Amino acid sequence: MEVQIKLFATLKDKVGSSKVTVSVAEPANVATVLDAVGAAYPALQSSLPIAVVSVNKSFAGLDTAVSPGDEIALFPPVSGGSSDETLPHPTYFAITADHLDIPAIHAHLTSPEIGAIVSFTGSVRGQTQRDGLPPETVYLEYEAYSEMAELKMAQIAREIWQKWPLVKGVAIVQRIGRLDIGENTTFVACASGHRDQGCFEAARYGIDRLKEIVPVWKKEVGEDQSVWVEGDYRPTEADN
CATH class of the missing domain: 3.90.1170.40 (Molybdopterin biosynthesis MoaE subunit)
Incomplete structure (x- = not known):
C-alpha cells in the first residue's frame, strides 16, 4: 500500500517538501513505514531515530499499526480559536x-x-x-x-x-x-x-x-x- 507522511520543521527542510510517499507491504506498522522512509529519502535517515510519529493525530510507537488512509505525520521533538463542547468548563x-x-x-x-x-x-x-x-x-x-x-x-x-x-x-x-x-x-x-x-x-x-x-x-x-x-x-x- 502507499502511505503519505506529513513532514514538519527540520524534516520538511531536509527533503524540500511537506509530504513524502512510500510503499509498504501489508500488514504494516510504524517501524516498517520508518524503514521505507529512510530507504526512499536518505536525507531523513539521521533524523528518524529521534523523530516523533503520530497516526491519526495520536502519538505512535514503533508497533502501532498503520492502515490505508491513516493520517501519518513525522516531526522532531516539540520546541518548545475554538472550543470543545465536550469539555466540562469554559x-x-x-x-x-x-x-x-x-x-x-x-x-x-x-x-x-x-x-x-x-x-x-x-x-x-x-x-x-x-x-x-x-x-x-x-x-x-x-x-x-x-x-x-x-x-x-x-x-x-x-x-x-x-x-x-x-x-x-x-x-x-x-x-x-x-x-x-x-x-x-x-x-x-x-x-x-x-x-x-x-x-x-x-x-x-x-x-x-x-x-x-x-x-x-x-x-x-x-x-x-x-x-x-x-x-x-x-x-x-x-x-x-
Whole structure:
C-alpha cells in the first residue's frame, strides 16, 4: 500500500517538501513505514531515530499499526480559536497568525463564579545565548501541525482538571508565522473562583506541557543563519 507522511520543521527542510510517499507491504506498522522512509529519502535517515510519529493525530510507537488512509505525520521533538463542547468548563484553544487579544481571551473564561485568572504570556527575545543558535535573533518563525495541536491543547486542559479540580477555565493559544522581537508567541490562562485554588500552578503546568506535547516548532532567524529549535522531550504513546 502507499502511505503519505506529513513532514514538519527540520524534516520538511531536509527533503524540500511537506509530504513524502512510500510503499509498504501489508500488514504494516510504524517501524516498517520508518524503514521505507529512510530507504526512499536518505536525507531523513539521521533524523528518524529521534523523530516523533503520530497516526491519526495520536502519538505512535514503533508497533502501532498503520492502515490505508491513516493520517501519518513525522516531526522532531516539540520546541518548545475554538472550543470543545465536550469539555466540562469554559476553554479557548487556538493556533493563529493573528495578534493576541488578551481581554477577548479572558472573556471566554469569565463567569459569575470566576474570581481569579492567572496567565502566562511568552514573547520573542532578541538575544538567545544558546549554543548552536544565532547570538542575536532577528525574528522567529513558528510552524504547527494545527489539527493535532488543538487536540493536544484540549488534552492539557483535561490533565489540568485532574490535578486541580477547582480550576474552571483554561485558555491556550500559540501563534504561528513570522514573529518579530517583542511580539507575543504563546498564551496560557487558568481561571478559578479564588487565587488559592490552583490557578497559578495550573498555568505553569499548562505552558510546560504545551512545550512537551503540542506539535509546534520555531526557527531562530539571525543575520547570518537560521536554525530550527528542537526540544529534549520526546512524546510517546503514554502522552496521548
